[in-house]
Amino acid sequence: MPELPELEIYRERLVEALVGRTVEAAAAPSPFVLRTADPPLSDLEGRAVEGVERCGKHLLVELGGPRFVAIHMMLAGRLHLKAVEGYKPHRKRTLLTLAFDDGTLLEMTEAGTKKRASVHMLARREDLGRLDRGIDPFDPELTPERLGALLGERNRQLKGALRATDLLAGIGNAYSDEILFAARLSPVRLTRKLGDDEIVVLHAAIRDTLGSWIDRVRERCPKGLPVKQDLWRREMAVHGKTGAPCPTCGGAVAHISLKDSETNYCPRCQNEGRLLADRRLSKFGIRRPPRPRE
Numbered sequence: 001m002p003e004l005p006e007l008e009i010y011r012e013r014l015v016e017a018l019v020g021r022t023v024e025a026a027a028a029p030s031p032f033v034l035r036t037a038d039p040p041l042s043d044l045e046g047r048a049v050e051g052v053e054r055c056g057k058h059l060l061v062e063l064g065g066p067r068f069v070a071i072h073m074m075l076a077g078r079l080h081l082k083a084v085e086g087y088k089p090h091r092k093r094t095l096l097t098l099a100f101d102d103g104t105l106l107e108m109t110e111a112g113t114k115k116r117a118s119v120h121m122l123a124r125r126e127d128l129g130r131l132d133r134g135i136d137p138f139d140p141e142l143t144p145e146r147l148g149a150l151l152g153e154r155n156r157q158l159k160g161a162l163r164a165t166d167l168l169a170g171i172g173n174a175y176s177d178e179i180l181f182a183a184r185l186s187p188v189r190l191t192r193k194l195g196d197d198e199i200v201v202l203h204a205a206i207r208d209t210l211g212s213w214i215d216r217v218r219e220r221c222p223k224g225l226p227v228k229q230d231l232w233r234r235e236m237a238v239h240g241k242t243g244a245p246c247p248t249c250g251g252a253v254a255h256i257s258l259k260d261s262e263t264n265y266c267p268r269c270q271n272e273g274r275l276l277a278d279r280r281l282s283k284f285g286i287r288r289p290p291r292p293r294e
């Protein structure tokens, strides 16, 4: 799933390619992608793109009027910039296309059979609030104190808290592993047990990690849209690195299944050298073998 660093690069590139361009034709070959009925998609035709923003895990394309197109790629959705000339939608994968007056075409695709990616058409910016409730990690209002208060609202495991969309916006399974590694905090630490000093460290790790990955994605994908995530994500410290040496201590990166996520961490750097028990398996006395990267 594209997370904040990838979404930020999508945003930058879409601004370069689309701002000032007018929509000539809007189509949804897969009508289920459109989760709103009013305003209709055809309402975009004749309107020019004024900006592109990142709001949590949504990309928000603003057009004159105003009209807003909120795009959520979920796990397998991707955006592509193509030429209108000679374009043919993919029979199964193409969800939505916007053709612009300069011959550029924005295509949204989704691989696989589970169609979860979504597009909302909005006439008011305020309507976005109900789609994404978390605070942006780079919002100046997100001080260590505010982060501590948010984490204290419910006692939950740190890994799940970082990914919770009602808490922070744009952090998913991959970057939460990297943030916790940078902060040297265990993914199963309970949020209400964190000390003030640990919250300060976590706050810095969130911004430093996401900020440096924005730079890295921009570098690894110097033009076009950041579709091939593996090009940079394979450089991660712990995420997807089960069994590989930890870049800090050289010990083996470990793996644990937590609810719906596959989590990687370094036992030495993040958990005082102890392996976390994988509850789903350990109750059967089974030890999980290292997994290859997904």
Ligand SMILES: [Zn+2]
Binding pocket: 246, 247, 248, 249, 250, 251, 266, 267, 268, 269, 270
């Ligand atoms: Zn380590």
